[in-house]
Amino acid sequence: MRRQLDPELTGHRIVAVHATPQRRFIAVERAAGHQVLGVGRRGKFLVCTLNDHFELIVHLGMTGSLRFDHTDTYARAQFLLDDGRTLIFRDVRRFGRLAVVPAGRYDAIPALANMGPEPLSDQFAVAAFAAELARSSAPVKALLLGQRAVAGVGNIYADEALWRAGVHPGARHLGPRRAQRLHGAIRDVLGEAIEHDGTTFRDYQGLSGASGGNAPFLSAYGRRGLPCLSCSTLLRTLVVAGRTSTYCPRCQRR
């Protein structure tokens, strides 16, 4: 989404903002009058740099999407641009977040303030990741979803990375070997998913409404009852950290 949005927004001025009041919106109207200098990303948050040292923060939640000029009953916010286009934030379940904040001031957005390293950057170091996994008493899946040990991993990619690394989602206090395998699997899974323009399982749509191309490459998520692609054992699910987790009982032992 960031890659699609950046060339469309950068250099344009937001001339007006209309947002329906939502508890998860913060000062969205303050984007009006500001020019977009670039679109970045931290974890699952889009960070649009505005002039005058402001940022427009966007989190799509589970069902959020951004589209130009496609309004309907689920349009929660509209950003009118200086060229006449309107960027629409659509969000059926209203779990998405919008905020305009002074650049870098994330105290009202704790998930962003406490975000761990970017998984595809050099900041994501094996040693520090392994130390976190060894220290924490929570199941590894909870750590992955927590955004603190590593940024940007959600339920789909957590299951994919754990399957690829051969690590049980409920495992605790991972040792260095499993930590290293998981570290590599996270990078591989996310890198490939981005190459395929994201995973559309239900709702995800890109800026033009197109689905992502990564779903056919999923090995674990959504494959409960289907044979493991590695050993043909039927995949099972259990709930870890409040989320359904699909795993191979043979390849992924506690």
Place this chain on the structure above:
DNA sequence: CACGCCTCCTGTGCGC
């Protein structure tokens, strides 16, 4: 502080 459960929202798909 860390962990685990509950909550916020609305739609969809299933069994009965």
Place this chain on the structure above:
DNA sequence: TGCGCACAGGAGGCGT
């Protein structure tokens, strides 16, 4: 066909 229930790419709040 209609109803009720379980469940869905997330993260924040609260109790322990």
